[in-house]
Amino acid sequence: MxxxxxxxxxxxxxxxxxxxxxxxxxxxxxxxxxxxxxxxxxxxxxxxxxxxxxxxxxxxxxxxFPAITGYPSAWSGLKTRTLILGLRVVVALGAVLGLMWFLQHRLGKGTGRRRADRALTIVSR
Structure with missing residues:
Protein backbone atom coordinates (compact mmCIF):
# COMPACT_ATOMS: atom_id res chain seq x y z
CA MET A 1 0.00 0.00 0.00
CA PHE A 65 12.60 -15.51 1.95
CA PRO A 66 14.61 -18.74 1.88
CA ALA A 67 14.12 -21.11 -1.03
CA ILE A 68 11.59 -23.79 -0.17
CA THR A 69 12.52 -27.28 -1.28
CA GLY A 70 10.73 -30.57 -0.93
CA TYR A 71 7.32 -29.24 -1.92
CA PRO A 72 5.73 -30.42 -5.15
CA SER A 73 5.94 -27.95 -7.97
CA ALA A 74 2.90 -26.46 -9.63
CA TRP A 75 3.47 -28.80 -12.59
CA SER A 76 3.24 -31.93 -10.45
CA GLY A 77 0.10 -30.52 -8.84
CA LEU A 78 -1.34 -30.10 -12.32
CA LYS A 79 -0.49 -33.72 -13.15
CA THR A 80 -2.18 -34.87 -9.94
CA ARG A 81 -5.30 -32.81 -10.62
CA THR A 82 -5.49 -34.15 -14.18
CA LEU A 83 -5.13 -37.73 -12.94
CA ILE A 84 -7.85 -37.25 -10.33
CA LEU A 85 -10.16 -35.69 -12.91
CA GLY A 86 -9.54 -38.63 -15.27
CA LEU A 87 -10.31 -41.14 -12.52
CA ARG A 88 -13.51 -39.30 -11.63
CA VAL A 89 -14.62 -39.42 -15.28
CA VAL A 90 -13.89 -43.15 -15.51
CA VAL A 91 -15.81 -43.88 -12.29
CA ALA A 92 -18.77 -41.77 -13.42
CA LEU A 93 -18.81 -43.49 -16.82
CA GLY A 94 -18.69 -46.90 -15.14
CA ALA A 95 -21.60 -45.94 -12.88
CA VAL A 96 -23.70 -44.80 -15.85
CA LEU A 97 -22.94 -47.94 -17.87
CA GLY A 98 -23.68 -50.16 -14.87
CA LEU A 99 -26.99 -48.41 -14.30
CA MET A 100 -27.91 -48.81 -17.98
CA TRP A 101 -27.05 -52.53 -17.86
CA PHE A 102 -29.08 -53.02 -14.68
CA LEU A 103 -32.11 -51.19 -16.07
CA GLN A 104 -31.94 -53.12 -19.33
CA HIS A 105 -31.96 -56.45 -17.52
CA ARG A 106 -34.60 -55.49 -14.93
CA LEU A 107 -36.97 -53.60 -17.17
CA GLY A 108 -36.29 -55.33 -20.48
CA LYS A 109 -39.06 -57.91 -19.89
CA GLY A 110 -37.12 -60.92 -21.00
CA THR A 111 -34.89 -59.28 -23.57
CA GLY A 112 -31.26 -59.95 -23.09
CA ARG A 113 -31.73 -63.44 -21.58
CA ARG A 114 -29.40 -66.18 -22.60
CA ARG A 115 -30.64 -69.06 -24.73
CA ALA A 116 -29.82 -71.55 -21.99
CA ASP A 117 -32.38 -69.90 -19.72
CA ARG A 118 -35.25 -70.42 -22.19
CA ALA A 119 -37.35 -73.51 -21.82
CA LEU A 120 -37.27 -75.87 -24.77
CA THR A 121 -40.41 -77.85 -25.54
CA ILE A 122 -40.24 -80.89 -27.77
CA VAL A 123 -43.51 -82.10 -29.20
CA SER A 124 -43.55 -85.60 -30.63
CA ARG A 125 -45.94 -87.03 -33.19
Whole structure:
Protein backbone atom coordinates (compact mmCIF):
# COMPACT_ATOMS: atom_id res chain seq x y z
CA MET A 1 0.00 0.00 0.00
CA UNK A 2 1.14 3.53 -0.67
CA UNK A 3 0.21 6.39 1.62
CA UNK A 4 -1.05 9.59 -0.01
CA UNK A 5 -2.67 12.81 1.26
CA UNK A 6 -6.11 14.15 0.46
CA UNK A 7 -6.60 17.86 -0.21
CA UNK A 8 -7.96 18.31 3.34
CA UNK A 9 -4.69 16.95 4.78
CA UNK A 10 -5.87 13.50 5.83
CA UNK A 11 -3.67 10.60 4.80
CA UNK A 12 -4.87 7.26 3.47
CA UNK A 13 -3.39 4.15 1.95
CA UNK A 14 -4.29 2.85 -1.49
CA UNK A 15 -3.33 -0.40 -3.19
CA UNK A 16 -1.16 0.61 -6.17
CA UNK A 17 -2.10 -2.60 -8.01
CA UNK A 18 -5.67 -1.32 -8.22
CA UNK A 19 -4.79 2.09 -9.68
CA UNK A 20 -5.86 2.25 -13.31
CA UNK A 21 -4.56 5.71 -14.13
CA UNK A 22 -3.14 8.88 -12.61
CA UNK A 23 -3.56 12.33 -14.11
CA UNK A 24 -2.76 15.90 -13.16
CA UNK A 25 -5.11 18.73 -14.11
CA UNK A 26 -3.90 20.67 -11.94
CA UNK A 27 -4.70 18.40 -8.97
CA UNK A 28 -3.52 14.81 -9.05
CA UNK A 29 -6.34 12.28 -9.54
CA UNK A 30 -5.96 8.57 -8.82
CA UNK A 31 -8.57 6.48 -10.62
CA UNK A 32 -8.91 2.86 -9.49
CA UNK A 33 -10.10 -0.14 -11.49
CA UNK A 34 -13.56 0.03 -9.91
CA UNK A 35 -13.95 3.66 -11.02
CA UNK A 36 -13.31 5.34 -7.66
CA UNK A 37 -11.40 8.61 -8.01
CA UNK A 38 -9.21 10.18 -5.35
CA UNK A 39 -7.76 13.70 -5.44
CA UNK A 40 -4.40 13.89 -3.67
CA UNK A 41 -1.80 16.55 -2.82
CA UNK A 42 1.16 14.58 -4.20
CA UNK A 43 2.20 15.28 -7.78
CA UNK A 44 1.98 12.71 -10.54
CA UNK A 45 5.75 12.15 -10.39
CA UNK A 46 5.63 11.67 -6.61
CA UNK A 47 2.84 9.08 -6.87
CA UNK A 48 4.71 7.20 -9.59
CA UNK A 49 7.82 7.23 -7.39
CA UNK A 50 5.82 5.94 -4.40
CA UNK A 51 4.52 3.07 -6.54
CA UNK A 52 8.02 2.24 -7.80
CA UNK A 53 9.37 2.26 -4.23
CA UNK A 54 6.49 0.03 -3.07
CA UNK A 55 7.14 -2.53 -5.80
CA UNK A 56 10.89 -2.50 -5.11
CA UNK A 57 10.12 -3.07 -1.44
CA UNK A 58 7.90 -6.07 -2.28
CA UNK A 59 10.61 -7.57 -4.50
CA UNK A 60 13.28 -7.11 -1.84
CA UNK A 61 11.05 -8.83 0.73
CA UNK A 62 10.48 -11.74 -1.65
CA UNK A 63 14.23 -12.17 -2.10
CA UNK A 64 14.70 -12.34 1.69
CA PHE A 65 12.60 -15.51 1.95
CA PRO A 66 14.61 -18.74 1.88
CA ALA A 67 14.12 -21.11 -1.03
CA ILE A 68 11.59 -23.79 -0.17
CA THR A 69 12.52 -27.28 -1.28
CA GLY A 70 10.73 -30.57 -0.93
CA TYR A 71 7.32 -29.24 -1.92
CA PRO A 72 5.73 -30.42 -5.15
CA SER A 73 5.94 -27.95 -7.97
CA ALA A 74 2.90 -26.46 -9.63
CA TRP A 75 3.47 -28.80 -12.59
CA SER A 76 3.24 -31.93 -10.45
CA GLY A 77 0.10 -30.52 -8.84
CA LEU A 78 -1.34 -30.10 -12.32
CA LYS A 79 -0.49 -33.72 -13.15
CA THR A 80 -2.18 -34.87 -9.94
CA ARG A 81 -5.30 -32.81 -10.62
CA THR A 82 -5.49 -34.15 -14.18
CA LEU A 83 -5.13 -37.73 -12.94
CA ILE A 84 -7.85 -37.25 -10.33
CA LEU A 85 -10.16 -35.69 -12.91
CA GLY A 86 -9.54 -38.63 -15.27
CA LEU A 87 -10.31 -41.14 -12.52
CA ARG A 88 -13.51 -39.30 -11.63
CA VAL A 89 -14.62 -39.42 -15.28
CA VAL A 90 -13.89 -43.15 -15.51
CA VAL A 91 -15.81 -43.88 -12.29
CA ALA A 92 -18.77 -41.77 -13.42
CA LEU A 93 -18.81 -43.49 -16.82
CA GLY A 94 -18.69 -46.90 -15.14
CA ALA A 95 -21.60 -45.94 -12.88
CA VAL A 96 -23.70 -44.80 -15.85
CA LEU A 97 -22.94 -47.94 -17.87
CA GLY A 98 -23.68 -50.16 -14.87
CA LEU A 99 -26.99 -48.41 -14.30
CA MET A 100 -27.91 -48.81 -17.98
CA TRP A 101 -27.05 -52.53 -17.86
CA PHE A 102 -29.08 -53.02 -14.68
CA LEU A 103 -32.11 -51.19 -16.07
CA GLN A 104 -31.94 -53.12 -19.33
CA HIS A 105 -31.96 -56.45 -17.52
CA ARG A 106 -34.60 -55.49 -14.93
CA LEU A 107 -36.97 -53.60 -17.17
CA GLY A 108 -36.29 -55.33 -20.48
CA LYS A 109 -39.06 -57.91 -19.89
CA GLY A 110 -37.12 -60.92 -21.00
CA THR A 111 -34.89 -59.28 -23.57
CA GLY A 112 -31.26 -59.95 -23.09
CA ARG A 113 -31.73 -63.44 -21.58
CA ARG A 114 -29.40 -66.18 -22.60
CA ARG A 115 -30.64 -69.06 -24.73
CA ALA A 116 -29.82 -71.55 -21.99
CA ASP A 117 -32.38 -69.90 -19.72
CA ARG A 118 -35.25 -70.42 -22.19
CA ALA A 119 -37.35 -73.51 -21.82
CA LEU A 120 -37.27 -75.87 -24.77
CA THR A 121 -40.41 -77.85 -25.54
CA ILE A 122 -40.24 -80.89 -27.77
CA VAL A 123 -43.51 -82.10 -29.20
CA SER A 124 -43.55 -85.60 -30.63
CA ARG A 125 -45.94 -87.03 -33.19
Missing amino acids: IVVTRLNGTRFAVNPDLIERIHESPDTHLVTLDGAAYVVLESLAEVVELIAEYRAYILSKARD
